[in-house]
């Protein structure tokens with residue numbers, strides 16, 4: 001299996017799977033969410049448009065739509081299908097990353113993306129955000145980030161605990177998986 005150390009793995013996520021799109025961005029992956037494209041799209045077949053972007057930008061398509069899975073395979077687009085009754089988000093993300101050949105989420109290398117617009121988050125000094133965030137958050141948080149695209153300010157607040165937990169669980173899933181694939185290789 002080819003493993004990718006950086007964020008060269010890119011995704012395009014079908015509508016209805018907004019939660020997955022947001023999480024992939026939080027984990028640092030360049031992720032297009034189909035619903036954001038729909039707004040400005042006025043062509044005939046939206047599915048064809050998604051497939052074209054996947055091909056041109058070498059993005060892995062994540063979808064729940066069986067029809068588009070078949071078409072993606074036909075065009076040689078790498079596609080990961082999500083079952084209707086998906087398990088918890090960690091298991092789902094773990095499956096996606098393993099199937100994508102990812103060994104570490106890019107967040108391990110300090111890449112964070114805006115869950116709303118996919119822009120890269122850059123650190124911003126605490127003194128520069130005093131008037132931009134709630135006072136309580138400003139007092140308690142130490143690390144702040146600004147989206148290079150939409151300008152939204154983020155900080156490592158209480159929600160970061162949940163994110164850290166997900167990242168930790170995913171790292172465990174991925175390292176277990178790479179142990180297995182090393183053993184499989186030694187067997188062969």
Ligand SMILES: [Zn+2]
Nearest residue numbers: 114117147150
């Ligand atoms: Zn943004």
